[in-house]
Every structure is written in C-alpha cells, then in structure tokens.
Amino acid sequence: MASSDRGRRRPGAAGLPLGVGPQGRVRGARQLRSPNCDARPDGSVIDLLVIHNISLPPRVYGGDAIADLFRNRLDLSAHPFYASLAGLRVSAHFLIRRDGELVQFVDCGKRAWHAGVSQFQGRSRCNDFSIGIELEGSDFDPFEAAQYRQLAALTLALRRRYPLPHVVGHSDIAPGRKTDPGPYFDWARYRRLIGGAGPG
Secondary structure (H helix, E strand, C coil): CCHHHCCCCCCCCCCCCCEECCCCCEECCEECCCCCEEECCCCCCCCEEEEEEECCCCCCCCCCHHHHHHCCCCCCCCCHHHHHHCCCCCCCCEEECCCCCEEECCCCCEEECCCCCCEECCEECHHHCEEEEEEECCCCCCCCHHHHHHHHHHHHHHHHHCCCCEEEEHHHHCCCCCCCCCCCCCHHHHHHHHCCCCCC
C-alpha cells in the first residue's frame, strides 16, 4: 500500500458517510453497473425497501460471484450450483458484504430486477416502486454487526431522499416462494438502529 493510501478507506467501506444523488446514486458506495435494470413506470413513487439475502455458492462468502451474477458475467462452470442460474437476469440496487462493504449496482431512480413475482398491500410488481438491498448471507447463518450498521446507515440515507415508510423482507412480498432475509435476520436490532418500525 502506498504511503498516501494509509488510513484511507476504500469506497463502500462500512462507516463512510452516505449521500444520495438526484438519480439515486449513493455517494460512499462502491459502484458496479448492472445492465439488469430498466425505467420505472411513469408516476412511480418509491416507497418500499426490500431486504434480501444472497450467497454464491450457497453459504459460501467472499469472492466476486454475486457481482458477476448481477453483471451477467458469472462463470457457470465454476461451481455445480451455477448451472441452475443459466440465463438468469437479476440485480439489486445494493449489496452489503459480510465486512459491511456497500456496493451499488443500479441507481435507485431505475428499476432493479430483485423482487420477481410479488405483491405488497394490494400492489403487484414490487420492482416498480421498491429499492432492493441484498445482504451477503443465507437463511442459515447470522449476519455480521458491520452489515447491520451499514444497512441502517443506508436506510437512513435513502429515507432522506425518498418516502420509504415500509421496510419488508423478500418473504413478506413473495410468501411461499421466498424465505429471505431468513430467520437469522434480527429485525429488532435493525429497528433499534434506524429508530423506527419494520417490517411493515
């Protein structure tokens, strides 16, 4: 590491101040662009935050596989599980890694492809009006303290830019089809950090 870099934290590191630009690009997040997004329908109001979990391969953490999936660069030969992902085109607005690193793939003003077939309070197509946050993890392992801190900081930053009264898990908008963020996600801890209610 060069002497000029000592003490300088990388983009996306936990604890960096976050700000949201006019198109929904978050200052303080590491930026990796996903092509898996499109325009939101005219008149859409972004009022829902959806929390997911993801790991590739399942329960294996670290590496570039998640980012590669979201950017359509995943080497399907690298692991037997990846064959099930052939042709899949998905993304989320954000990923929070196990160490708290924040990565943004889609500007919040655009529609990321994270929710799939979904419904919230009588409204279908939740991608139209939601922001998706993936936590690197699974239904079978606790999340890290750095992830909760970064998730809370991101939530508060987003709420300064968008009316986001509702925070739910993927399982809440796709019950029976999805289980994330799973039983190890501590909603009470998250609520304390953001100073408000959730899910709901």
